[in-house]
Structures are given as C-alpha cells and as structure tokens.
Amino acid sequence: MKTLALNKHLEFAILRVGVAITILSKIAVEFSYTDLLYSQKGIIQAFLSEPLKVTYSVSLPDVVVFLGIQNEHLFLNVLYTLFGISAVMLLIGFKTKINAGICLFIHMIVFNGYNLLTFGFDGFLFSLLFYTLIFPVQKVFSVDRYISKQEDEEILPETYRFYVRILQVHLCIVYFVAGYSKLGGQEWMNGTAIWSAINQPQFYTWFTPMIKSVASNPVVCAALTWGTLFAETLFPLLIWVKWGKIRMVILVGIVLMHVFIGAVMGLQLFAWIMIVFDLSAFGGIFRKESAKIRDRQPGFKAFEDRYPHQLYL
Template sequence: MMKKLNVLYTRMENFFFKEDNQAEFLSFFRVAIGLVILLQFTAVLPDFDKLFSSSSIIPQDIMDVFTPDWLITFSKIVSFLQTFGIEERTTIMVTQGLFIALCIFIITGFYSRVSALLLLILQIALLKGSSFFAYGADFFTSMSLFYLMLFPSDQHFSLRNCVFNRKTGTADITPVKRLFQIHISIAYFFSGLDKALGFNWWNGEAIWKAIHLPYSNRDLNIDFSWLAEHPYLLNFIGWSTIIIEMCYPLFIWYKPTQKTWLFLTVSMHIGIALVLNLYYFSAIMIVWNITNFYFELPAKKTAAGSKKKRSVRIPQQIRL
C-alpha cells in the first residue's frame, strides 16, 4: 500500500514540478494575448465615450448602483481627478494612451509582468465600471493578464533582454503551466455540462437561435434557412459542441488524441468567430488552447529523439 502511495506521490510531483524546459509557449502567449487585447481595444476606441464616459449610453449613475463602493472604477477615477482640476477628456486620453502603451510593452516583452499588472488594474476599472457592456471574453482577458503576471514571459524573445543585455534566466514554470492547463480543462467541462443539462442543445434549438441573433452572421451573410428542412444537422452541431467541451479534460490530456481534440476545439472557435461574429472571444480561446497544449507535442518527440541518439553504439570495426 505504501509503495503504491509513494508511486502516486512521485507521479504527482513530477506532473506539477518536473521542469520540461519548454519556453516557446510563454513567448507565444505573451505576444498573442497582447495583440488580441490591443486589437480589441482599438476596435472599441471610436465608441469609448459611449461605453465608459459620463456621456455613455447607460448613465454612470445607473451602473454605479450595481458596483460595490470599494471597487475602483473608471468613473470614480475620473471623479477623483476632477477634484484636482483635471478634466474628463484629459483622463480619457491618458487612459487610452496608457492602455495602448501597456499592450505594446507586453507584446515586445518590456517588463511584461509589471505591464500586465497595471493593464489588469486598468482593464478591471473599465470593465466593472461598465458591467452592462461586458461579456465572457472580458473576464478571460482579466484571467489572461493574471497568468502573464505569474509567468516570466519576458525571459525569452523580449525587448527587455535586448535593451539591458540580460541573459536568459531559468525558472521552474511547470506549476503555473499545469494550473493553466487544469483551469482551461475545468472551464470547458463545466461549459459542456451546463449545455448538457438543458434540452436546447440536444434538439438544436440553441444553434438555430444563435445563428439568427441580430449581431450574428453579419460578415459572411450566409442563408441558413435551409437548415429548417434538415434539423438533424442542428442536432449534430449541438451534440458535437457538448461532446467536445465535456470530453475536453479526457482527450486533451491523452497523448494519442491530443492533436485531434486540439484541432476540433480550435475549429469550433473558428466557426463561432465566422458565424456568430465573436472574434475577440474566439481569438482568446484559440490562444489559450494553443498555449496550453500545442507546444507540448514536439517536446516529447525531441526528448525521444535525443534518447535514440544517445543510445546509438559505434560498431567495433570503426572504433580506433
């Protein structure tokens, strides 16, 4: 019994703490998330005043009712700076410039941890102050910035190393990487479980409603009316979504099916982006999937290849 417990403990310890020397995913995650956040913010810039300023579509007084007093929001920051004679327009311009600058610092790897912390505070202030305009992708943005704070993502391929001529350091990133992987696995499982508990996804009703929402299918403008005559396709799409999400923790960790499930999940989000026009949400989820499970695949091959090279013996005839 004790021997089995020791073996189990050793496996768990290796799983969470064994160094895998894989740092490519850090650079990819930093650059990709920084670009996605920057592109999303620049898309919002023309409507910034309508969403976050005192002249927003929904008055700030109404949104403040649903915000705790202790939480720092953008409207509170504006009101605080106005006591020092700083106008709202100035605060908005400084906020926009700071947000873009922090995104660029993250992309280039210039003290990305500090930049991610400051950007997270700023992003939460904007998000919580205008919660009526927030949706799931905004919360995944906050979580992405949180992981950028935990990861030493600017140790490789970074502007900081070039400017200050720093050597690439070594750090055990496996515990945070495993936490990230478990996080996304739990998120997909419960997302699929929530869909499975109802009946809308089983009979295809959820898919039919989604593709006919007012903001959906605006770019491609595909005529989906023919699906009314083929409801089994709606059923298939609904079932497939449930299976992909609920079985994600099982098949994404199993090496023989890891590539297949990663492909299915990324394809699902590409479909969501093209049909439902949820580009920002899909981009973040694709980055999360690739970050967590794509870069593990070549590592195993490399390790196996190196072992084979070390095991090659020199024939006796050619030894000197």
C-alpha cells in the same frame, strides 16, 4: 533541411503576445467610442451601473471622481493611448512586468466600472492579463531577455510545469462548466442550438448564409450542436489521455470550434482570447507530437544532445 530552433517555453510567448494583440484589437474597436461607452454621460448612466458595483473594487468612475477630472473626453483618450503603448511594449516584451501591470490596472478599472458592457471576453482577458503579470513571460522571445545581463537564465522545469498546470486546470474548469451548463438546455439536447444561434440577427456575418444553408440539414445541425457539447464537456478528460493522438484531436477540435464562433457568429475577440488560452495551456502537445517525428530523423539525437536547452521544428 535547416533546423529551426524554438524555445521550449513557447507557451509563455503565446500568452504574452496573444494578450497584447487582444488588447490592441480591443482598443482599435473601442477608441472612437470611449465617450459613448465609458463617460458619465454615456449610454450607461451611473444610476444603472452603481447597483452592480463591487464596493471593494476600484473602477473608472471612482478614478474620475478621485482625480477630479473635468474633461472626460481628454482623460479617456489619454488613458486608452497609455493602454495601447503599454500593450505594444508587452507585445515585444520590453519592461514586461511594468507594462503588464499597467494593462491589467486599466482593464480592471474599466471592467469593474461598467459591468453592463462587459462579456465573457473581458473576464478571460482579465484572467490572462493576471497570468501574464505573475508568470515569467519576459524570459521567452522578449526584448527583456535579450538586453538582460542574465541572458542565459532559464526557467526552472518545475516552475514552468507549475505555471502551465495552473493554466491547464483553469481552462479545464472553464470548458467543463460551459459543457455541463448546456446539458440542461432543451435546444442543446435536441440538436437545434447551433441553428438557433446562427439565426439571431446580432450574430450575422458574411458566413451566415453559407452556414445556414449547410446547417438547415437536421443531421448537420445536430452534429454541430452535439459536437460542441461533446468537445466542451469531455475536453477536461480527453486532454489528459496520452494514447494515440487523442489529445491533439481534442485540442484541434476545440480550437476549430472557436474559429467557427469567430467567423460565423462575429465574436472574433472572444474566439481569439480563447484560442490564446488553449494554446498557452496545451500548445506543448503539438511540440511533443513533433518531437516524436523528429526523434525518428537520422542525426537528431546527436543534435539534441549538443543543444539540450532547445527544441526543434
């Protein structure tokens, strides 16, 4: 059986590619509605968004005023086209830092200017774009790496661990706060929160009728509700337990939770960005489990000694 070599810093590639795909998906959803969403004559008028503005931030309305833009339709189309081109370049890893910076700036000015239209998804995209900018993601499965004169340059182990640890701590804080905040909710404690969520019209999807028929059983509904509460609250603890396959089980469970959110509640972009976050921070768990299996394969140790800078699947 042929061995497939994968860079051991695959999490950085997941981060870069996942963020780029997220941006392209966001553009595909919003491009036809940019005037409605983000022009000064759109659905959110200045007198509504202005009180929520952070005074020291740069926002899209500020840029429009500063540049004296008269044709907002053309400006928004050009801006989103640049956003898309930079996202494609980020996807393939060409001029990675420059394009990550452009994507971060464009997302930031839109995010800052229209708080009433932003959700948790936008905040997580902002954070991961920032990490993409400062982490050495251009060194993993990228055009930049292959055209660089320092093609064999490796990411130092201590540098890699430091950056990944930032992602891990950030993610653990996110899940702990999310889980802890639910502990005071009556519907979460009595096991009916999932039933209430899937019955809201704005969350209706093709899967809703099927899930309703299953979740109508009080036992199933309570299991889904308390399972979500358990996964979020205990994730920051169990993800560090190096006993058996606990880490892998909790990671798979949290990923499946987001798959459920995307499929059943229609929050696909939010679900996707969180899965990218999960795998960028803790995707190495799967690699370590695979390594345990490979170590038991005859001849693997000799192969590993010959190519110590690579991991294999």
